[in-house]
Structures are given as structure tokens and as C-alpha cells.
Amino acid sequence: MKLEIIATTLKEAKDIELAGADRIELVTGIKEGGLTPSIGLIKQVTETVKIPVVVMLRPHSKSFVYDSYDKKVILDDLEEIKKTKSYGIVFGCLTKDGNIDHDLLKEVIKNKGHLKITFHRAIDVAKDTIKAYSELRDYKIDTILTSGGFSNALEGRDIINQMVKLRYSNILAGSGLSPDNIEEFISNSLVSEVHMGSGVKFRKDNLAEIDLDLIKKVKDILNEKGNNI
Structure with missing residues (x-):
């Protein structure tokens, strides 16, 4: 089973790779749910680590609803990300009524070039998570990051399993997972990939720091679970 970990700095990215994670999601503004990182950070991380790096493409934290001004920023950022060694982007967009914003999603997919795309947890605040997921099958979405429409993946496990069974895209389970509950989660889960952020950090001087031992744990x-499948 694969493990994706959130990084917000170059050092975190290097530590995540050292601890054995399979992929990095690079963001800034983690307290806001993740925003597009600076181009300098993207370049440094993607040129330093060898594991795949997917980059958050999100211009603000107000919502997942984007106007014409936001669209210009999104597409400009996308052009810059394409010039780096990034593996993919993490993006999601909704309309004001909680449905997939198909027009903007089509535009991003048309312009993403070689980059893989993960549709992020915007799907969890959509009006109907399963309906939104079914609509995404019309696009070449590589991965869906989701908690099953709930605040955390443990609560949304049944919906996540339902999504896996539909097989429209690869499902990456995230939110609320930690070393303390990951075994319980995967024992009743059909996913092959999980995503973590704060669950593999410890507090030091009021700051959250990556804990290599937690990632290794x-x-x-996950390796043991994978060997038993």
C-alpha cells in the first residue's frame, strides 16, 4: 500500500522521503487546508527528492468556488508548475450550488500537459459525493483524495469503499488518519493508498514537526497489510 504525506517545506520533503513515504503532496497554508506553494519551493523540492511530488493548485481558502479572476491565477500557476519536475497537481472546483465546476475542470485538464491530476477533497463538500464522483469518470482523473464526504476518513469509510468498488479512479483516503488508527482503518478498507498530514507530526515549541519514526511506523x-492482501 502506498503512503502520501503532506510537506510544506524543503526539509519536510526530504524527511518524508527519508522516512520511506511513496509520494509527497506539496502545499503552503496547511491550516487553511492547503494552498498553492511558491514556485521556488516547488522547484527546490522537485529537484531534490526522488519520489513523486504532487503540487496543490488552489489560489485561496475561501471555498472551492472560483471566479474568472481566480481562474486566471490558477491557469498561470499551472503553467509555472508544468515547467518544474512536479509529478502532478492536486485540484478541485465546485459551483456555488455544490456541483462539479465542469467548465473550469475541463480547462485545467486541457492545460495540465504531462502532469497527473488528483481531484482533492472539494469532493467531500460537494452536494452529493457519490454523484460528484460518478461525474468525474468522464475525465482523465488519476486519483481522488477523499474522506468519503465526512470530516474524516474513519467516518467516511463505507462511502470510500463504495467509491473504490465503482473503479472510476484511484481512491486516496485522507483526513484524520494517524499511526494510532491506521491499522483499524485499513483492516476494513478497500483502498490501496492513504494520505496523511498532521497525523505524522509532533508538537515542538508550538510548531508541528514531521516525525520520521511515525511515518516509518x-x-x-501498510506494508504488512499489503503483503496480506
Whole structure:
């Protein structure tokens, strides 16, 4: 089973790779749910680590609804990300009534070039998570990051399993997962990939720091689960 970890700095990215994670999601503004990182950070991380790096493409934290001004920023950022060694982008967009914003999604997919695309947890605040997921099958979406429409993946496990069974895209389970509950989650889950952020950090001087031992612990649990499938 694969493990994706959130990084917000170059050092975090290097530590995540060292601890054995399979992929990095690079963001800034983690307290806001993740925003597009600076181009300098993207370049440094993607040129330093060898594991795949997917980059958050999100211009603000107000919502997942974007106007024409936001669209210009999104597409400009996308052009810059394409020039780096990034593996993919993490993006999601909704209309004001909570449905997939098909026009903007088509535009991003048309312009993403070689980059893989993960549709992020905007799907969890959509009006109907399963309906939104079914609509995404019309696009070449590589991965869906989701908690099943709930605040955390443990609560949304049944919906996540339902999504896996539909097989429209690869499902990446995230939100609320930690070394303390990951074994319980995957024992009743059909996913092959999980996503973590704060669950593999410790508090130091009021700051959250990546804990290599926690990442290794989670990876060991995932490897054991994978060997038993």
C-alpha cells in the first residue's frame, strides 16, 4: 500500500522521503487546508527528492468556488508548475450550488500537459459525493483524495469503499488518519493508498514537526497489510 504525506517545506520533503513515504503532496497554508506553494519551493523540492511530488493548485481558502479572476491565477500557476519536475497537481472546483465546476475542470485538464491530476477533497463538500464522483469518470482523473464526504476518513469509510468498488479512479483516503488508527482503518478498507498530514507530526515549541519514526511506523503497517492482501 502506498503512503502520501503532506510537506510544506524543503526539509519536510526530504524527511518524508527519508522516512520511506511513496509520494509527497506539496502545499503552503496547511491550516487553511492547503494552498498553492511558491514556485521556488516547488522547484527546490522537485529537484531534490526522488519520489513523486504532487503540487496543490488552489489560489485561496475561501471555498472551492472560483471566479474568472481566480481562474486566471490558477491557469498561470499551472503553467509555472508544468515547467518544474512536479509529478502532478492536486485540484478541485465546485459551483456555488455544490456541483462539479465542469467548465473550469475541463480547462485545467486541457492545460495540465504531462502532469497527473488528483481531484482533492472539494469532493467531500460537494452536494452529493457519490454523484460528484460518478461525474468525474468522464475525465482523465488519476486519483481522488477523499474522506468519503465526512470530516474524516474513519467516518467516511463505507462511502470510500463504495467509491473504490465503482473503479472510476484511484481512491486516496485522507483526513484524520494517524499511526494510532491506521491499522483499524485499513483492516476494513478497500483502498490501496492513504494520505496523511498532521497525523505524522509532533508538537515542538508550538510548531508541528514531521516525525520520521511515525511515518516509518505507518509505512510498516501498510506494508504488512499489503503483503496480506
